[in-house]
Amino acid sequence: MQKLKIDGIDLGTIGMYISQTQVFNAPKNRFETISIPGRNGDLVTGEEAWDNIKVSYNCYVPKNAKQVIEYLKQLLFNTSGYVRIEDTINGDKFRLGFYDSGLDDISMSLNAIQASFTLTFNCKPQHFLRIGETWYDFLNKTSSGAVNQVRNLPIFSSPTTFPSSPIIKVLTNNQWGYFKIDDEKIEVANLHNKVLVIDTETLNCFDENGNLQNDCVKFSFNKSLKVNFNTAKTQCTDNISRIRVQPRWFTL
Numbered sequence: 001m002q003k004l005k006i007d008g009i010d011l012g013t014i015g016m017y018i019s020q021t022q023v024f025n026a027p028k029n030r031f032e033t034i035s036i037p038g039r040n041g042d043l044v045t046g047e048e049a050w051d052n053i054k055v056s057y058n059c060y061v062p063k064n065a066k067q068v069i070e071y072l073k074q075l076l077f078n079t080s081g082y083v084r085i086e087d088t089i090n091g092d093k094f095r096l097g098f099y100d101s102g103l104d105d106i107s108m109s110l111n112a113i114q115a116s117f118t119l120t121f122n123c124k125p126q127h128f129l130r131i132g133e134t135w136y137d138f139l140n141k142t143s144s145g146a147v148n149q150v151r152n153l154p155i156f157s158s159p160t161t162f163p164s165s166p167i168i169k170v171l172t173n174n175q176w177g178y179f180k181i182d183d184e185k186i187e188v189a190n191l192h193n194k195v196l197v198i199d200t201e202t203l204n205c206f207d208e209n210g211n212l213q214n215d216c217v218k219f220s221f222n223k224s225l226k227v228n229f230n231t232a233k234t235q236c237t238d239n240i241s242r243i244r245v246q247p248r249w250f251t252l
Contacts, residue, residue: 004057004119006075007083015068020058021089026252027053027125048226050125050252054100057087057119065108065115072119073103085121092130093251097123125252129159132249135169137242138234163226164248165201169208171242172196179236179243181227185220188240195242200225 002019003012011017027050033042061068076099085095102119158164170179170188178187188196188205196216197206201224205217229247236243 001060003088004059005084005086007079009075011072014071015064016059016061016072018057018087018089019060021056021087025053025055027051053123053125055085055095055097055121055123056102057121059102059117059119061115063113065113069103069106069115076103082124085123090127093127094130095121095123095127097121126250127252129249129251131159132164132247135244135246138245158229158247158249160249160251161230162250162252163228164250165199165224166227166248167246168198168200169242169244170196170198170240172240175239177237177239179234179240181225181232181234184225187218189216190239191216200227201248 001012001017002021003010004016004018005011030049030051032045034045035042079098082096082098085097086093098121100120100122102117106115106117108115168186170186171193172188172190173193176187176189178185180186186198186200188198191207191213195208196213197208198217199205203219203222203224205213207213227247229249
């Protein structure tokens with residue numbers, strides 16, 4: 001039997017399993033078509049983004065249906081925002097989503113011990129790869145402290161063709177340093193041997209304890225960074241001693 005895991009909780013352990021699913025659906029691309037008088041065809045403009053996607057699971061509870069459904073209500077109604085959603089159908093991937101519907105439309109007799117129903121989640125369009133959660137060392141060395149010296153960094157290949165927005169951990173010494181991915185520049189301040197964690201999707205910066213440190217980073221761009229790891233060129237100043245990257249690769 002296939003299983004579903006919500007926010008780290010394996011629902012197979014409480015006796016709920018999944019049979020059919022819509023996990024292979026693709027999200028809708030955001031674009032706009034504009035008709036221009038006197039010109040054949042439409043002009044197509046896009047945002048390089050996708051809308052959220054509804055993902056449904058046909059669920060089956062072979063016994064203790066009332067207790068299982070009661071537990072599901074407590075689990076799903078007590079979560080806020082996006083949570084991690086995993087299934088054994090796509091064991092190498094996961095989604096981020098929140099409960100949408102299903103528990104409001106269950107019909108079963110008072111004495112029933114079994115139940116079948118459909119759970120639907122509103123998910124981000126990305127189907128994230130587990131391998132994309134790996135931390136890769138771009139740079140790990142003793143800093144010379146030289147801000148005016150720039151070195152090229154290695155690149156590594158992506159298993160998908162979709163550019164992703166990585167999380168980057170940076171350690172710098174001796175005033176501000178910077179690193180570049182292609183033409184995009186990120187400047188980081190010296191936090192006295194403390195690591196800065198930069199989310200290039202939300203353009204927020206934290207220390208490793210989760211405290212916001214946005215005054216310690218400057219971006220040369222004002223929207224999510226999209227990195228194609230197969231072709232990206234990276235550089236950094238020599239006063240940066242460590243750069244670790246979690247690529248957050250995904251497919252659709």
